[in-house]
Amino acid sequence: MPKQFKKYLRFDGGLNTNADPRDIGEHELSDIKNMMVDHVGKIRTIGQLGDPAGSDWDASINAEPGYGLFVFGSDYDLGSPKTVSIVSDQGGNAGYQTSAAHGYSADDLVYHYGFSNSSYNGAKKVHGILSPTVYTADDLSSGDNDSYISNDSGNSLPESSISLYPTQVLVLVDSSTGDVYLKLNDSGSWANEFFNIGSSSGIKAVFYVIDGALRVSDANFGTNNEVKWLGYFIRRHFTSAKGDNFNGWFPFNAELDAPTAGLVALNVASIADADATNVQLKDDGVLQDWSIAGTENYVAVSETDGQARDITAQGAGPDYELTTDALTGTWASDSYSLCPPTGEGFNIAINSSASTGTWAADEIEFASSFVYDGDQESLLFTMMGSFTPTVDKAVNIRILGTKSYSARIKGGRIYYRLKDSTDEWKLLVDIDMAQGVRGSLEDSYLGWEYLGDTAGSGDAPNNAYFDGDFITTYDPPVLSYEALTGVKQDELTIAAKFKAATVLNRRAWIANIAKDDVDGTETYFGDRIMFSPVNQFDVFPASFYLALGLNDGDEFIALEGYADRLFAFKRKRLFVVNVAQGSSQGWFVESQHEHLGVEHPAAVFKTDLGLIWANDAGCFFFNGSQITNLIEKQGQRMISYSDWSGFITKNTVVGFEPLRRQIIVLGDADGATGTVYIFDMATLSWAKGDKFSQAADGEYTNFAIRARDAYDSSYPTELLIGKYTS
Amino acid sequence: MADLVTLKKWDGDSASAAQYFTTRDEDFGDPSRIKRIYAVYFSYKASANINMNALLTYALDGGTSFVNTYIPTTQLGLSTIWAKGIIEFSTILSAQSIRLKFSHPSGTFEVNEDSIEFRGIHRRIA
Numbered sequence: 001m002p003k004q005f006k007k008y009l010r011f012d013g014g015l016n017t018n019a020d021p022r023d024i025g026e027h028e029l030s031d032i033k034n035m036m037v038d039h040v041g042k043i044r045t046i047g048q049l050g051d052p053a054g055s056d057w058d059a060s061i062n063a064e065p066g067y068g069l070f071v072f073g074s075d076y077d078l079g080s081p082k083t084v085s086i087v088s089d090q091g092g093n094a095g096y097q098t099s100a101a102h103g104y105s106a107d108d109l110v111y112h113y114g115f116s117n118s119s120y121n122g123a124k125k126v127h128g129i130l131s132p133t134v135y136t137a138d139d140l141s142s143g144d145n146d147s148y149i150s151n152d153s154g155n156s157l158p159e160s161s162i163s164l165y166p167t168q169v170l171v172l173v174d175s176s177t178g179d180v181y182l183k184l185n186d187s188g189s190w191a192n193e194f195f196n197i198g199s200s201s202g203i204k205a206v207f208y209v210i211d212g213a214l215r216v217s218d219a220n221f222g223t224n225n226e227v228k229w230l231g232y233f234i235r236r237h238f239t240s241a242k243g244d245n246f247n248g249w250f251p252f253n254a255e256l257d258a259p260t261a262g263l264v265a266l267n268v269a270s271i272a273d274a275d276a277t278n279v280q281l282k283d284d285g286v287l288q289d290w291s292i293a294g295t296e297n298y299v300a301v302s303e304t305d306g307q308a309r310d311i312t313a314q315g316a317g318p319d320y321e322l323t324t325d326a327l328t329g330t331w332a333s334d335s336y337s338l339c340p341p342t343g344e345g346f347n348i349a350i351n352s353s354a355s356t357g358t359w360a361a362d363e364i365e366f367a368s369s370f371v372y373d374g375d376q377e378s379l380l381f382t383m384m385g386s387f388t389p390t391v392d393k394a395v396n397i398r399i400l401g402t403k404s405y406s407a408r409i410k411g412g413r414i415y416y417r418l419k420d421s422t423d424e425w426k427l428l429v430d431i432d433m434a435q436g437v438r439g440s441l442e443d444s445y446l447g448w449e450y451l452g453d454t455a456g457s458g459d460a461p462n463n464a465y466f467d468g469d470f471i472t473t474y475d476p477p478v479l480s481y482e483a484l485t486g487v488k489q490d491e492l493t494i495a496a497k498f499k500a501a502t503v504l505n506r507r508a509w510i511a512n513i514a515k516d517d518v519d520g521t522e523t524y525f526g527d528r529i530m531f532s533p534v535n536q537f538d539v540f541p542a543s544f545y546l547a548l549g550l551n552d553g554d555e556f557i558a559l560e561g562y563a564d565r566l567f568a569f570k571r572k573r574l575f576v577v578n579v580a581q582g583s584s585q586g587w588f589v590e591s592q593h594e595h596l597g598v599e600h601p602a603a604v605f606k607t608d609l610g611l612i613w614a615n616d617a618g619c620f621f622f623n624g625s626q627i628t629n630l631i632e633k634q635g636q637r638m639i640s641y642s643d644w645s646g647f648i649t650k651n652t653v654v655g656f657e658p659l660r661r662q663i664i665v666l667g668d669a670d671g672a673t674g675t676v677y678i679f680d681m682a683t684l685s686w687a688k689g690d691k692f693s694q695a696a697d698g699e700y701t702n703f704a705i706r707a708r709d710a711y712d713s714s715y716p717t718e719l720l721i722g723k724y725t726s
Numbered sequence: 727m728a729d730l731v732t733l734k735k736w737d738g739d740s741a742s743a744a745q746y747f748t749t750r751d752e753d754f755g756d757p758s759r760i761k762r763i764y765a766v767y768f769s770y771k772a773s774a775n776i777n778m779n780a781l782l783t784y785a786l787d788g789g790t791s792f793v794n795t796y797i798p799t800t801q802l803g804l805s806t807i808w809a810k811g812i813i814e815f816s817t818i819l820s821a822q823s824i825r826l827k828f829s830h831p832s833g834t835f836e837v838n839e840d841s842i843e844f845r846g847i848h849r850r851i852a
Contacts, residue, residue, distance in 0.1 A: 007840075031827075046741070
């Protein structure tokens with residue numbers, strides 16, 4: 001016989017360890033290490049973990065295997081934070097000192113982060129300018145001046161420094177401290193902890209983002225940890241020059257807090273009868289029993305004297321006199337307005353008009369809500385006090401507010417119903433924090449008015465009081481809270497902690513829930529998926545849920561959405577729910593797959609091509625129409641059972657490199673071997689390597705994709721992962 | 727003390743690695759006969775020189791132990807373009823089947839194709 005040549009011209013069949021080496025195809029490989037076949041016709045050395053474009057990628061934080069990293073796009077960057085040191089005690093107040101001129105003016109809003117003492121962190125308002133490099137500040141939420149505690153240092157983010165500039169925001173969460181670190185492409189090192197999700201350690205951070213706003217939850221349900229929200233505002237509260245102008249990143253609890261204060265009076269602003277003692281305010285027949293104990297911080301404001309005083313007590317009927325902090329000047333015969341505590345709600349002043357209307361002479365009560373970003377509305381707070389209209393007359397309503405409110409609050413609403421009834425709450429006043437107030441959603445707003453320069457004392461702040469012009473409502477409105485929000489008016493809570501989340505079809509979906517029950521005890525629902533109303537991504541009413549696989553010895557681990565389908569992963573089972581219909585009535589479980597669940601949320605990865613996930617049964621791909629097990633080719637397994645099952649662990653994480661179209665499966669994010677299987681979507685072949693190996697206690701976070709920077713080509717699309725040694 | 731988390735990217739460009747790949751166990755379509763195996767030809771790129779007997783090992787007749795017996799120690803030079811690699815066995819191998827293992831201990835390495843020079847003989851396997 002003549003000599004012959006057996007030629008192997010291609011290797012793109014990739015690894016096949018399932019069939020005997022003698023039975024595999026000519027273009028397949030019986031073993032491979034650190035080489036890959038991403039080109040037809042050749043085999044080459046595998047890639048490696050490298051440094052991302054940019055610099056300063058180290059962060060001294062704790063992490064949990066497979067958790068903690070997230071990337072999202074935003075139209076706003078972080079601006080230029082100023083480094084601040086507290087080195088001086090300014091008469092008990094903290095003196096914030098900058099290395100160069102801070103350029104601040106009194107009442108500028110700034111955001112502080114990175115201070116060791118948490119009281120120095122958060123949204124602040126510049127109080128006093130002590131020098132070009134030293135200022136004092138009030139805490140925006142409490143209104144209190146930041147007192148000096150100790151020397152410290154951190155960052156001050158001025159509102160004016162933030163510019164419109166689309167970018168990618170990288171997020172790392174410290175699993176021990178709950179500190180959340182941010183980094184942008186061009187922001188240098190990781191910003192000091194920008195905000196905190198709570199102090200209970202062992203945090204397994206899970207995220208979802210929509211419309212540029214991030215939510216972070218602890219999948220470990222740490223006792224002291226909360227679901228947090230981070231977003232960017234350009235928002236004005238009260239159009240007067242004395243209002244607040246928010247322009248920057250602000251973190252908040254994701255929960256939409258309802259007002260916690262608010263009372264109803266007759267037209268308190270017309271009261272003109274103060275006691276000669278100057279500390280007793282009254283107006284016969286106008287003041288009601290609001291049960292003010294003195295700790296609520298309601299404020300009496302005299303526009304005539306330009307004074308504001310905290311109400312410290314309320315007397316008994318029939319006069320229900322109000323006691324205030326010591327007054328300056330004489331308020332006798334002055335008008336005063338009753339304003340709510342700083343940022344906690346709204347007061348209303350109401351009386352019957354001389355104009356004809358259709359109101360009945362039935363005593364009515366009132367409730368208020370806050371309206372947040374995305375027109376999400378809080379639950380209702382029942383206000384103190386009531387009112388009985390004059391029959392067949394219109395009513396006049398005036399809204400009073402005390403700044404500063406949370407930057408996240410966009411507005412509010414006032415509802416009414418028959419007193420002590422279970423009737424539906426119906427909309428009476430719609431409040432916009434910038435534009436003013438209106439009697440219905442169709443009316444034009446009547447603007448805010450500044451109650452004038454007022455000198456406060458104690459808990460009554462200076463220059464903080466606003467009211468809306470009178471609204472006259474001729475007929476009792478009929479639009480209910482439930483019709484407006486889709487939320488029942490007697491919901492206990494619309495907030496929930498979660499272990500898995502995604503956004504699909506303009507709804508937020510969360511699974512494996514912790515939610516307060518009727519007595520405030522946190523109750524767990526491992527088999528429950530909750531969904532938000534459309535466009536209300538922080539609202540999870542109790543009745544908005546799917547229960548799949550109840551009491552089946554399993555729990556939800558991950559959620560992802562693709563092509564109108566919700567993929568709900570338990571540890572062992574996968575539910576595919578078709579949610580294409582706008583109403584939940586049209587949703588249905590399209591399929592249920594045993595043994596297609598995942599052990600770790602990071603074992604699921606969403607790509608532009610579809611969903612990818614890995615477990616001990618394989619590596620699966622949903623392309624929008626069908627699920628394929630990628631370790632099988634034409635019905636034949638490519639990776640042997642023993643190889644694959646020995647590779648997959650409870651900490652398996654999956655990523656996708658979108659430019660090369662490669663799936664990376666890291667077998668153990670909590671192991672030293674660093675074995676990865678790589679699937680090339682072009683050649684449909686597997687390769688294997690150990691390029692993630694590190695020291696014996698080496699660990700990894702989850703994968704995340706940083707998309708190409710739209711404005712700076714030096715930051716290309718990259719698949720990122722955090723590497724650390726514990 | 728906190729961990730030091732360092733962000734990394736997956737870089738798909740070839741990087742230095744200890745690497746190998748193993749072909750199928752080739753019986754040349756005739757499992758019942760013995761074959762004489764003379765040489766292995768291949769095209770390669772490599773970032774470092776390597777001896778032939780380090781680059782190529784083989785296992786015969788379905789074995790799992792790869793050896794470099796009869797492979798010269800001659801050095802194959804590094805190359806950034808496709809270079810010809812020719813490895814002739816110093817003693818002709820006789821086997822029913824052969825499995826090749828290409829290895830490179832470090833640097834980058836590519837193989838475009840390979841072929842085995844053989845002759846079937848009229849001797850059945852025993």
